[in-house]
Structure formats: C-alpha cells, structure tokens
Amino acid sequence: MNDGIVVIAQHGENRADPLTYESLACAWSLCGGDAERIRVIVPGDRSRTVAREIAAASGFAVTSVESDVLTTYNADAYLRVLGPLLERTAPGYVILPHTCIGYDLAPALAVKLGAACITGVEAAVSGNERTGFVRTVSAGKLSAEVVPETATAVLTIQPGAWQPLDIKPGSAGAVDTVRIEAGTGRSRTTGFKQAEYQGSALADSTVIVAAGRGIGTQGNLALIHDVARLFPRSAIGCSRAVCDAGWLGYAHQVGMTGATVAPKLYFAIGISGAVQHVAGIRDAQMVIAINNDPSARIFARADVGIVEDLTRFIPVLMEEYDRQQGTTTGTEEIREPRAQENSPPPGPVKR
Amino acid sequence: MNILVCVKQVVLPGMSAQSGSRINRYDEYALEEALQVKERIPGTAVHAVSAGPQRVEAVLRRAMEMGADTGIHLHVDSGEELTPYQAASLIASHVRANRYDMIFAGVMAEDDLQMQTGPMIAALLDYPYASAVIAQEIRPDNTVSVERECDAHRRQCVELDLPCVLTVQSGINRPRYPSLSNVLRAKHQDIIRPEALGREVPRARETTIRTFAPELHPRGMFLEGTQREKAVRLLGLLHEKNFL
Numbered sequence: 001m002n003d004g005i006v007v008i009a010q011h012g013e014n015r016a017d018p019l020t021y022e023s024l025a026c027a028w029s030l031c032g033g034d035a036e037r038i039r040v041i042v043p044g045d046r047s048r049t050v051a052r053e054i055a056a057a058s059g060f061a062v063t064s065v066e067s068d069v070l071t072t073y074n075a076d077a078y079l080r081v082l083g084p085l086l087e088r089t090a091p092g093y094v095i096l097p098h099t100c101i102g103y104d105l106a107p108a109l110a111v112k113l114g115a116a117c118i119t120g121v122e123a124a125v126s127g128n129e130r131t132g133f134v135r136t137v138s139a140g141k142l143s144a145e146v147v148p149e150t151a152t153a154v155l156t157i158q159p160g161a162w163q164p165l166d167i168k169p170g171s172a173g174a175v176d177t178v179r180i181e182a183g184t185g186r187s188r189t190t191g192f193k194q195a196e197y198q199g200s201a202l203a204d205s206t207v208i209v210a211a212g213r214g215i216g217t218q219g220n221l222a223l224i225h226d227v228a229r230l231f232p233r234s235a236i237g238c239s240r241a242v243c244d245a246g247w248l249g250y251a252h253q254v255g256m257t258g259a260t261v262a263p264k265l266y267f268a269i270g271i272s273g274a275v276q277h278v279a280g281i282r283d284a285q286m287v288i289a290i291n292n293d294p295s296a297r298i299f300a301r302a303d304v305g306i307v308e309d310l311t312r313f314i315p316v317l318m319e320e321y322d323r324q325q326g327t328t329t330g331t332e333e334i335r336e337p338r339a340q341e342n343s344p345p346p347g348p349v350k351r
Numbered sequence: 352m353n354i355l356v357c358v359k360q361v362v363l364p365g366m367s368a369q370s371g372s373r374i375n376r377y378d379e380y381a382l383e384e385a386l387q388v389k390e391r392i393p394g395t396a397v398h399a400v401s402a403g404p405q406r407v408e409a410v411l412r413r414a415m416e417m418g419a420d421t422g423i424h425l426h427v428d429s430g431e432e433l434t435p436y437q438a439a440s441l442i443a444s445h446v447r448a449n450r451y452d453m454i455f456a457g458v459m460a461e462d463d464l465q466m467q468t469g470p471m472i473a474a475l476l477d478y479p480y481a482s483a484v485i486a487q488e489i490r491p492d493n494t495v496s497v498e499r500e501c502d503a504h505r506r507q508c509v510e511l512d513l514p515c516v517l518t519v520q521s522g523i524n525r526p527r528y529p530s531l532s533n534v535l536r537a538k539h540q541d542i543i544r545p546e547a548l549g550r551e552v553p554r555a556r557e558t559t560i561r562t563f564a565p566e567l568h569p570r571g572m573f574l575e576g577t578q579r580e581k582a583v584r585l586l587g588l589l590h591e592k593n594f595l
C-alpha cells in the first residue's frame with residue numbers, strides 16, 4: 001500500500017458538500033495520526049473558494065484542480081483531468097462519497113489507476129496487518145470485510161457511515177492550484193433537471209407507514225392504509241421497488257433517490273432495508289419493522305422488530321385495535337385474559 | 352445498431368445456485384431498454400452476454416426468451432465469484448473482438464451490490480459512459496442523450512458519443528414478459544460460446560477475508576409471542592409512546 005490518501009471533494013455552489021467532511025473523517029481515521037499523508041482535491045472550473053474552506057476547517061493540504069471542462073460533474077472530463085494527476089501522485093487510497101458522482105467515477109478511476117475498487121464502504125477495520133473495509137453483500141443479508149491487493153485502492157464511502165470531520169486544526173492547511181487544459185471529450189454534461197413529481201406529504205409527517213415489495217400485490221396496499229388509519233395524522237411511503245412496480249407513484253418513494261424523511265415514527269412493512277432505502281430514514285426517531293424474514297437488514301435499523309407475514313399480522317392487529325376501541329367505549333365484550341398487555345416490551349433479543 | 356446487454360445471474364441468500372438464481376433485476380431493465388431501441392431503429396440486433404460458469408446460461412436463455420437475438424456465454428469457472436473488474440475485463444475483451452455501438456448493463460447487481468462493472472467496461476475500452484440512466488435517446492448524429500438519476504429527484508443530463516456504455520436504473524421502463532414465439536425460439540437456439548483463447552481472468556484486485564451478520568440496532572428488540580400477543584404489545588407500545 002502506498003502512503004498518501006487523496007480525498008476527492010464533492011461540492012456545489014461554492015461550498016463543500018457536507019459529505020466531503022465525512023470523506024475527510026474517513027481519511028483521518030486511516031492516516032494513523034499523520035495528517036501530512038492527506039491531500040484533498042477539489043475539482044472545478046474555479047474551486048479555490050471551496051479549497052480554502054476545506055483547508056481552514058481541516059488543516060489538511062488542499063489542491064484546487066481547475067479546468068474549463070470541470071464546470072459541472074462529468075465522468076469523462078473528471079477522468080481525463082484527475083486520472084493522470086492521480087497516476088503521478090500514486091496514493092494508497094482515493095476516497096469519494098458513494099453518491100451519483102462517487103459510484104459513477106470510482107470504478108473507472110480504479111481501472112485507470114490499476115487500483116482495487118471497494119464501493120459502499122461502511123467501516124474500516126484496522127489493527128490487522130492490512131486495513132479491511134466493511135461493505136454489505138448477499139443482497140443485504142451479510143457484511144463482508146474486503147482488503148485491497150494493490151498499491152492503490154479507490155473507496156466510495158456510504159453516506160452517514162462516518163461522522164463529518166470535526167477537529168480544530170492549529171492552522172489552515174496549505175492551498176495550491178493546478179490548472180489543467182483538457183480538450184473536448186466524448187461526453188458532455190448539458191445540465192441538471194428536477195424530476196417531475198407531485199409534492200408528497202412525506203416531508204412533514206410525524207408518522208409514515210411505508211410499504212415494500214413484500215406486500216406482494218398492489219391490492220395489499222389496503223393493509224398499509226389500514227395501519228396508516230390507526231394514527232391521527234400519517235402519510236404513506238414506500239420503497240423504490242413499489243414505485244417500479246407501479247403500485248405507488250414516485251412521490252411516495254423514500255430513500256437515497258427519493259425523499260429523505262424525519263418522522264417520529266416510521267413503519268417499514270415488507271421492506272428489506274437496502275442501504276439506499278435506509279439512507280432516507282436516518283433521522284427517523286423510531287422505526288418499527290414488519291418482515292417475515294428474521295435476517296432482513298431492516299431489523300438492523302429497527303427499534304422494534306416484528307417477524308410476521310404482513311398479510312396475516314396486519315388483519316390481526318386491526319382486529320385487536322377494533323376490539324380495544326370497543327372496550328374503551330364501553331361495549332360489553334369479554335376480553336381474553338392478557339396479563340402481559342401492560343407489561344413493558346421484552347428486552348433485547350440476540351439473533 | 353449492434354447492442355450488447357450484460358446480464359448477470361444472481362444467487363440470492365437461502366437459495367441454491369441451481370434453483371434459486373435468476374437474472375439480475377436491473378439487467379431486465381437494461382435488456383428492455385435495448386429491445387425498445389431495436390423496435391425503434393430498424394436493423395438493430397440485441398446480444399446478451401454473461402460471464403461465469405455453465406449455470407449462467409440460464410439467464411442467457413431468459414434474455415433470449417425476452418427477445419435478445421443471441422446469448423453469448425463467456426465461460427470461466429474458477430470456483431470463485433468474479434469480481435466486477437474480472438467480469439468487466441472478460442466482457443471488454445469480447446467487445447474488442449466484436450463491434451458494438453452500445454453496451455447496456457445494470458446499475459448494480461442485486462447480490463454483490465458493487466455498482467462497478469459497467470463503468471469498468473467503459474474504462475477498459477476507453478468509451479464514454481453514464482451510470483444510473485433513467486432515460487436515454489439515440490440521436491441521428493450518433494450521440495445518445497441520457498438522464499442520470501442523482502439524489503433527491505435530481506437528474507443529470509449528459510450527451511455521449513457512440514460507442515458508449517450505459518448502466519440502467521430501475522423504473523426506466525417496464526420489462527416485458529417472454530412471448531411464446533421467443534420462448535420457442537430460445538429453446539432451440541444455440542448459445543454462442545466464443546473461444547476461450549486469450550480470455551484470461553485477471554487477478555482479483557481485492558479479496559473478501561470474512562463475511563458476518565450485521566449488528567442489530569443498539570436499541571433494537573423483537574416482539575415475542577403469538578401473532579395476537581405481538582399485536583397487543585405493539586398497540587401497547589404505540590399507546591405508551593402517545594402515537595395512538
């Protein structure tokens with residue numbers, strides 16, 4: 001493994017993207033206390049302002065790599081400018097966030113550098129001979145520790161896996177600028193546009209009841225609505241799979257490429273808990289998951305897990321709710337003895 | 352147009368390679384997108400390619416049933432899963448020996464979740480590429496204009512020269528079901544197995560040293576008991592937290 005660590009900054013509108021500080025934190029955790037090993041690269045047409053911001057906040061050395069072709073992100077342009085530069089630098093690690101820029105660029109960059117490529121990194125494991133990187137595999141069921149076999153490794157790190165770098169540097173890091181001329185390439189970014197979705201009520205709901213592919217049929221959305229009606233105010237969310245199937249519109253999609261939500265309660269019903277989905281509920285205060293697979297990834301994020309077939313469990317839940325409503329309004333109904341009803345929920349259960 | 356579609360056989364947890372494997376969902380979207388190009392542009396041929404052991408021919412058959420003109424099997428059987436770099440290298444060397452105008456792949460394999468193979472094929476061939484494509488249109492001037500899906504409902508518009516590599520995001524289309532005529536055709540049509548000559552699998556550039564079950568949420572717990580008991584506990588909890 002080579003020594004240096006290069007962080008490729010993500011930025012927009014003259015400010016570093018907050019994810020850049022997560023990449024910096026990852027670099028900081030890998031540098032073994034030797035901040036000299038870290039160099040931040042800020043690609044852009046004029047990226048000095050961002051470079052100065054990062055140098056002041058981190059104390060790391062920052063290079064603004066400027067070129068006319070870097071006005072906005074474009075894979076071809078980034079590769080032509082950054083490829084040769086990084087080849088000369090020959091760092092041990094190149095770190096990017098696992099975003100539509102990071103996962104687009106990293107694999108091609110790794111090929112250009114003859115480097116290993118490890119995507120969606122969630123943690124680093126040091127202490128052994130070689131630092132390992134933890135990522136999700138097996139359709140979300142397992143985690144794997146992966147080690148690079150090459151002098152350079154390109155890493156994309158999962159948003160949220162590292163807390164943004166928060167250090168008080170003694171002084172700002174050095175800032176320099178390199179200008180690189182690059183002719184026109186074979187790919188041009190022509191702009192950005194907002195996808196046309198009607199606004200959804202997801203953003204300001206206190207309770208979100210969300211459906212996943214596990215509902216099986218569009219008809220079973222009725223069960224999701226049943227649960228939603230338990231609450232005075234709630235909204236219906238869903239996984240991308242449900243939108244792709246045409247069962248709900250994309251305005252309901254929660255996750256990395258959908259809505260980021262922060263409800264008090266998030267009900268994940270028949271949702272496996274893919275990282276891209278869970279990315280959207282990081283700020284949910286409480287997550288309750290219903291899934292018939294006890295090893296579903298969603299249980300790693302859930303406060304309360306219910307391992308049941310949703311098509312059977314929800315009707316029972318509704319029945320029980322109606323019965324309790326009935327009794328509280330004074331219906332003369334004989335209730336089953338339920339000793340545990342008011343006892344606190346059981347403690348943590350190890351799987 | 353000559354289009355190559357990369358299809359991967361994914362083996363999902365709890366299923367055996369023989370019975371439980373299927374075509375990667377994102378590759379169905381990629382194949383559908385290619386088939387729609389074929390419907391629009393006369394003279395277009397769609398070829399499905401898969402690298403791996405004998406068993407991956409099942410997904411090539413499936414691709415042919417959906418409408419791919421041919422299925423191409425790059426046979427390698429090292430006993431180990433191919434890394435994205437290895438798969439990309441095999442596919443890129445096949446592309447070098449044949450001419451394709453466009454290469455489609457899925458944005459991600461559902462089993463290994465790498466999101467690497469497509470951009471790596473492009474880098475190996477020095478082709479332009481775009482990942483997570485949610486709309487694409489081929490222009491008469493041999494360029495393709497695409498929309499890439501970014502975060503939070505934002506799309507990046509990119510114009511690429513042909514030949515190029517696109518990795519396809521779910522939701523771009525509705526993948527078709529196999530038609531009876533294609534099912535019959537696929538049954539009798541041979542899968543193409545190009546000579547393995549010169550098809551070396553490069554060394555893997557990263558190694559998995561262990562796999563393990565992810566940890567539970569620190570506050571996480573499971574409700575126990577019968578269905579009804581769980582329902583009662585859940586309602587109790589929701590009352591307790593003032594949600595009801």
Ligand SMILES: Cc1cc2nc3c(=O)[nH]c(=O)nc-3n(C[C@H](O)[C@H](O)[C@H](O)COP(=O)(O)OP(=O)(O)OC[C@H]3O[C@@H](n4cnc5c(N)ncnc54)[C@H](O)[C@@H]3O)c2cc1C
Pocket residue numbers: 211212213214215238239240241242253254255256257258259269270271272273274275276277280290291292293296308309310311458459483
């Ligand atoms: C670039 C990119 C961006 C993405 N962005 C997003 C995003 O923003 N949001 C998003 O959601 N996804 C996103 N995805 C897709 C994501 O990777 C997953 O494919 C998706 O979240 C899966 O949806 P799901 O959990 O509903 O389906 P699955 O993964 O198929 O899970 C279904 C679950 O239902 C359970 N189940 C089945 N039957 C029952 C039953 N009867 N009772 C109870 N449980 C049952 C199963 O055990 C399983 O866990 C993105 C993917 C990519 C590549």
Ligand SMILES: Nc1ncnc2c1ncn2[C@@H]1O[C@H](COP(=O)(O)O)[C@@H](O)[C@H]1O
Pocket residue numbers: 357358359360375377378381400401402403433435438455456457458459460461463464465466467468469
């Ligand atoms: N062995 C393979 N054979 C053919 N295509 C593959 C193979 N591995 C990956 N791919 C393609 O690359 C895409 C992304 O895979 P990955 O990089 O593993 O997430 C898949 O959706 C396939 O289109």
